[in-house]
Amino acid sequence: MKLLLKQKEFSVLAIILIITVILSFVSPVFLTVQNWLDIIEGNTVIGILAIGMTLIIITSDIDVSVAALTTAVTVSIGYLFQFLPDNWSSVVLIFLIAPLIGMLLGAFNGLLVSRIKIPAIVVTLGTLNIFSGLVLYITNGNYINSTNFPDSFLAFSNIEMAGIPILIYLFALVAFGTWFILKYTLIGRSVLAIGGNAQSSVRVGINFEKVKMFVFSYMGFLGGIAAIAQTSYTSAIDPNGLAGMELTVIAAVVLGGANIHGGRGSIPGTLLGVLLLAIMQNGMILARIDVFWQNVVTGAIIVIAVSYDEINHRRNQEKLSNIDVKEAS
Amino acid sequence: MNAKLSKESILGLIAIGIFVGMSLFTPRFFSSSNLSNMMFQLPEFGLIALGMMVVIITGGIDLSITYIAAFSGVGAALMMTNGFGILPAIIVGILFALACGAFNGIVVSRIGVPPILVTLGTMVLFEGVILAITSGNAISGFPDAYSLIGNGYYMGIIPLSLLILLFFIILTGILLNKSTWGRRVYMYGSNDTATLFSGVKNSKVLMKVYLYASLLAAVSAIIMTSRYNSVKVDLGSSYLLQSVAAAVLGGTNIHGGYGKVMGTIYAVLIFQFIRNGLNLMGAHSSLVDVVIGAILIVVLTFNFFSDKFSRKKAENTPEKAA
Numbered sequence: 001m002k003l004l005l006k007q008k009e010f011s012v013l014a015i016i017l018i019i020t021v022i023l024s025f026v027s028p029v030f031l032t033v034q035n036w037l038d039i040i041e042g043n044t045v046i047g048i049l050a051i052g053m054t055l056i057i058i059t060s061d062i063d064v065s066v067a068a069l070t071t072a073v074t075v076s077i078g079y080l081f082q083f084l085p086d087n088w089s090s091v092v093l094i095f096l097i098a099p100l101i102g103m104l105l106g107a108f109n110g111l112l113v114s115r116i117k118i119p120a121i122v123v124t125l126g127t128l129n130i131f132s133g134l135v136l137y138i139t140n141g142n143y144i145n146s147t148n149f150p151d152s153f154l155a156f157s158n159i160e161m162a163g164i165p166i167l168i169y170l171f172a173l174v175a176f177g178t179w180f181i182l183k184y185t186l187i188g189r190s191v192l193a194i195g196g197n198a199q200s201s202v203r204v205g206i207n208f209e210k211v212k213m214f215v216f217s218y219m220g221f222l223g224g225i226a227a228i229a230q231t232s233y234t235s236a237i238d239p240n241g242l243a244g245m246e247l248t249v250i251a252a253v254v255l256g257g258a259n260i261h262g263g264r265g266s267i268p269g270t271l272l273g274v275l276l277l278a279i280m281q282n283g284m285i286l287a288r289i290d291v292f293w294q295n296v297v298t299g300a301i302i303v304i305a306v307s308y309d310e311i312n313h314r315r316n317q318e319k320l321s322n323i324d325v326k327e328a329s
Numbered sequence: 330m331n332a333k334l335s336k337e338s339i340l341g342l343i344a345i346g347i348f349v350g351m352s353l354f355t356p357r358f359f360s361s362s363n364l365s366n367m368m369f370q371l372p373e374f375g376l377i378a379l380g381m382m383v384v385i386i387t388g389g390i391d392l393s394i395t396y397i398a399a400f401s402g403v404g405a406a407l408m409m410t411n412g413f414g415i416l417p418a419i420i421v422g423i424l425f426a427l428a429c430g431a432f433n434g435i436v437v438s439r440i441g442v443p444p445i446l447v448t449l450g451t452m453v454l455f456e457g458v459i460l461a462i463t464s465g466n467a468i469s470g471f472p473d474a475y476s477l478i479g480n481g482y483y484m485g486i487i488p489l490s491l492l493i494l495l496f497f498i499i500l501t502g503i504l505l506n507k508s509t510w511g512r513r514v515y516m517y518g519s520n521d522t523a524t525l526f527s528g529v530k531n532s533k534v535l536m537k538v539y540l541y542a543s544l545l546a547a548v549s550a551i552i553m554t555s556r557y558n559s560v561k562v563d564l565g566s567s568y569l570l571q572s573v574a575a576a577v578l579g580g581t582n583i584h585g586g587y588g589k590v591m592g593t594i595y596a597v598l599i600f601q602f603i604r605n606g607l608n609l610m611g612a613h614s615s616l617v618d619v620v621i622g623a624i625l626i627v628v629l630t631f632n633f634f635s636d637k638f639s640r641k642k643a644e645n646t647p648e649k650a651a
Contacts (some may be wrong), residue, residue, distance in 0.1 A: 299454025
């Protein structure tokens with residue numbers, strides 16, 4: 001029990017519970033199954049991207065190009081739709097091609113970070129400019145609506161199983177898959193090892209460059225899946241629709257307990273971080289709080305959460321060093 | 330020993346090269362109206378880039394810098410639209426910015442949260458505060474005299490705002506290179522533990538870094554609001570990532586410890602020439618972003634290979650000597 005209480009995820013969960021209790025008094029709509037399904041479905045894109053970002057932040061890097069990368073894939077999907085037939089094979093094809101495009105774009109980031117050793121924030125800043133600039137140049141900033149979409153894709157978007165929209169299953173699959181990779185595969189353990197201590201992990205034989213390459217490519221891969229989710233959720237392609245979302249994604253990961261120093265971070269934590277941001281936004285709308293105050297609350301919560309985390313982290317470090325001193329004397 | 334040019338001088342030569350190239354191949358680039366246009370656009374971006382550079386030298390980053398600028402602009406605008414004079418308005422604008430900078434500084438230096446996280450949070454926070462104050466509307470209608478700051482000339486040739494930029498270039502250069510604080514900024518950036526153990530109060534140094542960055546943001550905001558004669562929540566927000574790019578292209582080490590004022594200024598000039606030249610050539614405005622992103626990556630890739638090459642050379646020479 002003590003172990004559970006000490007976990008970072010627990011404090012996020014506690015905050016979520018408190019907000020839930022408050023909001024369910026404020027608005028009777030809040031604590032309904034339909035509202036929660038809406039919240040989760042609406043945050044599938046952020047959630048999928050946040051899962052990929054978790055791996056990058058665990059290895060103490062950052063990727064600010066995610067939103068631009070995802071938009072680039074959505075636009076590619078939009079162009080592909082013109083050539084795809086109107087049957088189910090096009091849905092399958094999209095699920096093959098979109099993640100592949102994303103992975104290639106992510107691998108480009110990964111290559112520059114791992115081989116050329118340019119700091120990740122600089123690389124992804126550059127690719128953010130390149131991706132979004134090209135997208136706006138090609139589309140001219142114009143919206144592509146669903147008239148060109150294959151009917152099968154539109155049908156896919158509307159699938160519900162047991163009353164739960166298909167996107168939520170997709171989200172769950174991504175979350176579970178990534179959790180599995182982190183927990184049970186060699187590459188996943190290497191990600192955590194490099195985050196924990198890059199030098200020692202290289203000494204025990206982990207290929208640093210390969211792992212960096214993996215986390216950025218995997219981010220791109222998930223960007224491709226997020227692009228499908230975005231296209232299916234909005235039934236349209238908006239070249240500006242995701243602008244600035246990278247910061248929300250990073251905020252969600254950080255709220256979930258991943259630390260930019262690296263080494264810490266988990267999929268459940270990130271999911272809670274996404275959920276916390278999501279219910280806050282939803283709750284503030286339901287509570288009829290002025291839209292303009294929502295950013296103030298979100299910003300304040302981010303600052304408080306990271307400060308609290310840092311203070312806790314430092315206290316633990318001090319405790320550890322105390323033990324060392326006592327044992328030595 | 331052949332005289333080797335510093336990284337910054339090479340960048341300066343590139344800037345001159347681009348300027349000459351653009352003048353030769355782009356009609357109207359080297360016209361007096363276009364040149365004065367560029368001189369008016371430079372200061373606001375240059376000031377923010379300088380502020381960003383100082384923060385990056387400490388190994389940090391300030392993602393909230395453009396919202397600090399917008400907040401300070403809103404402060405000054407509210408004073409003026411409520412009938413106060415220009416001077417009190419400017420002072421209030423600067424105080425607004427310093428308050429934001431102090432907030433960043435306290436969280437970074439006292440609590441020790443990584444700057445990228447703090448400023449990510451405060452960026453959303455400040456944006457929210459501005460939205461709550463302005464309800465997302467633009468504030469406009471400033472006294473005529475105020476518009477002189479961003480649009481006026483000194484002695485009929487040099488834009489006033491360019492002189493302000495020059496003043497802050499020199500000031501930043503002197504502060505970083507000659508003052509105790511400036512030397513400590515570099516020390517902190519290259520090794521904060523060693524700096525602490527040599528008796529430097531790190532938290533004070535950091536605090537001043539964030540205050541100085543916010544001061545530059547405020548000055549930039551005053552120039553921008555005066556030039557546009559209005560202020561909105563997204564005032565200067567396009568300069569955020571560009572200023573990081575300019576600092577890095579200017580040779581500032583993103584991990585801290587190195588960075589020169591002139592490098593950043595040359596990078597700002599390069600961006601300005603390219604943006605302006607491409608616009609005159611009729612290129613799509615989003616292509617400019619692509620070019621800037623590509624330059625950033627290409628230059629750093631080039632740096633990597635030239636470093637590798639010179640290291641190999643250095644490894645080989647001793648063997649030959651022996």
